Amino acid sequence: MDVRVDRDRCLGAGMCALTAPRVFDQDEEEGLVVLLDARPPEERRAAVRVAAGVCPASVITLTEHGSSPAA
Amino acid sequence: MQNVPSTRPENAETVKTGETTEPGAPVTLPTQRAAGCPFDPPAGLAELREERPLARMTYPDGHVGWLATGHSTVRAIMGDSRFSSRYELLHYPFPGGPEGPLPSAPVGDMTGMDAPEHTRFRRILTGKFTVRRMRQLSDRVAEITEERLDAMERGGPGVDLVEAFARPLPALMICELLGVPYADRERFQGHAHTIMSMDVTPEDRYAAFVGLQEYMAELVAAKRAAPSDDLLGDLARDSDLTDEELVGIGGFLLAAGLDTTANMIAHGTFALLTEPAQADALRADPDLAPQAVEELMRYLTIAHTSVKSALVDVELDGLLVRAGESVTLSLEAANRDPERFPDPDVLDLHRKATGHLGFGHGIHQCLGQQLARVELTVALPALLRRFPTLRLDVPAEEVPLRTDMSIYGVHRLPVTWDEA
Ligand code: HEM
Ligand code: SF4
Numbered sequence: 001m002d003v004r005v006d007r008d009r010c011l012g013a014g015m016c017a018l019t020a021p022r023v024f025d026q027d028e029e030e031g032l033v034v035l036l037d038a039r040p041p042e043e044r045r046a047a048v049r050v051a052a053g054v055c056p057a058s059v060i061t062l063t064e065h066g067s068s069p070a071a
Numbered sequence: 072m073q074n075v076p077s078t079r080p081e082n083a084e085t086v087k088t089g090e091t092t093e094p095g096a097p098v099t100l101p102t103q104r105a106a107g108c109p110f111d112p113p114a115g116l117a118e119l120r121e122e123r124p125l126a127r128m129t130y131p132d133g134h135v136g137w138l139a140t141g142h143s144t145v146r147a148i149m150g151d152s153r154f155s156s157r158y159e160l161l162h163y164p165f166p167g168g169p170e171g172p173l174p175s176a177p178v179g180d181m182t183g184m185d186a187p188e189h190t191r192f193r194r195i196l197t198g199k200f201t202v203r204r205m206r207q208l209s210d211r212v213a214e215i216t217e218e219r220l221d222a223m224e225r226g227g228p229g230v231d232l233v234e235a236f237a238r239p240l241p242a243l244m245i246c247e248l249l250g251v252p253y254a255d256r257e258r259f260q261g262h263a264h265t266i267m268s269m270d271v272t273p274e275d276r277y278a279a280f281v282g283l284q285e286y287m288a289e290l291v292a293a294k295r296a297a298p299s300d301d302l303l304g305d306l307a308r309d310s311d312l313t314d315e316e317l318v319g320i321g322g323f324l325l326a327a328g329l330d331t332t333a334n335m336i337a338h339g340t341f342a343l344l345t346e347p348a349q350a351d352a353l354r355a356d357p358d359l360a361p362q363a364v365e366e367l368m369r370y371l372t373i374a375h376t377s378v379k380s381a382l383v384d385v386e387l388d389g390l391l392v393r394a395g396e397s398v399t400l401s402l403e404a405a406n407r408d409p410e411r412f413p414d415p416d417v418l419d420l421h422r423k424a425t426g427h428l429g430f431g432h433g434i435h436q437c438l439g440q441q442l443a444r445v446e447l448t449v450a451l452p453a454l455l456r457r458f459p460t461l462r463l464d465v466p467a468e469e470v471p472l473r474t475d476m477s478i479y480g481v482h483r484l485p486v487t488w489d490e491a
Pocket of ligand 2: 005009011013014017026032033054055056057058059060
């Protein structure tokens with residue numbers, strides 16, 4: 001799974017950092033999303049899919065690769 | 072909301088009436104909760120959601136727009152930039168609004184702006200409300216919580232939980248965060264309450280708004296002169312906000328922080344006291360708190376209604392929403408949609424309620440949600456654990472409900488407990 005974020009459209013609502021804290025953080029000044037791990041390991045992918053789904057600005061995009069079932 | 076003359080956005084080009092494929096007759100917004108069901112959305116919303124999740128709706132001013140009740144529909148509209156939040160484009164869904172669209176949003180009221188104006192304000196503030204920053208406040212929240220519980224124990228048994236606990240905690244926290252002296256609360260609490268009331272006259276609301284502005288203007292002048300180490304002090308020192316913008320934002324944040332979490336604490340406690348098994352589950356397992364808070368947010372949806380206006384013709388669920396038409400979003404109906412949440416009318420603290428719309432969705436999703444989460448996660452279990460025998464002191468039917476407020480909840484919650 002490849003994870004991408006679009007900081008330009010991020011609102012800093014923090015749903016990502018709340019849902020998948022090992023993969024997303026927020027920077028200190030602007031509170032915008034910071035991607036900690038663009039290729040999260042298997043055990044974190046479910047949380048990442050939830051985060052992408054709840055992000056209020058839909059700025060998290062996932063590219064699933066063959067090995068794991070697509071969400 | 073400010074009491075200025077409104078400009079009507081509809082012109083001949085955007086208004087085309089009578090063309091819709093929605094089959095039913097226009098409805099009016101259901102607002103009456105069934106007797107004995109203080110936690111359920113107004114009667115009639117469930118039927119609408121099932122049959123017509125996007126229905127034609129007649130507004131009290133005569134405008135014919137829409138009412139959205141289905142979770143996917145409401146969520147889609149909140150996330151769609153073709154729908155505007157500008158007040159001057161919106162028709163008020165509750166009785167007592169102006170004839171025609173609302174007056175435009177006062178300076179600093181972010182909920183009434185679209186991008187890019189909204190983006191500018193949001194960007195200035197998001198860094199102050201991150202998950203991490205709010206978690207750093209947990210210890211302070213826990214401290215205040217214990218102080219209030221001590222005071223309650225000394226004064227009780229038999230208190231109004233709203234006055235004794237639910238209101239002071241969020242008020243103290245938002246005051247500390249913003250740098251507003253809590254001792255001044257007589258000067259702003261009443262105004263904030265009036266602004267949030269749905270059944271006050273526009274004149275009274277305007278007067279309250281002016282009162283809050285006057286208070287904030289004094290405070291902002293003081294912060295400019297000597298910036299303190301708090302949110303308003305930071306903004307006074309570092310941001311490019313004008314005095315007027317700073318006053319507007321400060322008043323808005325203060326009002327938003329005072330009434331919302333307070334109602335979640337009080338109404339959440341009311342719900343838990345009527346479902347003792349759920350309360351016991353939370354008492355027994357503190358780790359359940361974060362999830363329990365999400366479920367209470369979903370189940371109670373105290374910020375029950377939002378409104379948007381279509382900027383262009385939009386096709387949605389096979390229906391055509393025309394430019395200029397208002398769409399009322401029933402967040403409370405959406406959060407009880409069985410398509411999204413199985414057995415939606417059951418309060419189940421163990422369910423995964425992620426994806427609820429209790430804090431909204433899209434670019435206006437609640438800025439203060441991480442603060443609210445910290446407050447609720449700390450306050451609710453602490454209250455239950457301190458008073459294992461906590462119970463209502465009046466029959467549930469006698470608890471006065473905030474059916475007259477844009478934030479639902481209870482006006483008072485008389486509770487008691489056995490002395491240890
Ligand atoms: C449990 C408590 C709370 C609830 C249920 C709640 C609910 C909401 C909802 C539903 C919205 C979106 C409104 C819409 O799109 O129509 C919102 C926006 C907002 N809330 Fe909250 N809120 C809560 C606590 C707070 C707190 C503590 C603050 C403190 C600062 C706050 C500040 C804001 C602000 C500034 C906005 C506007 C954001 C924007 O327009 O970008 N809220 N809130
Ligand atoms: S959830 Fe979305 S909008 Fe919120 S901080 Fe994360 S990326 Fe940004």
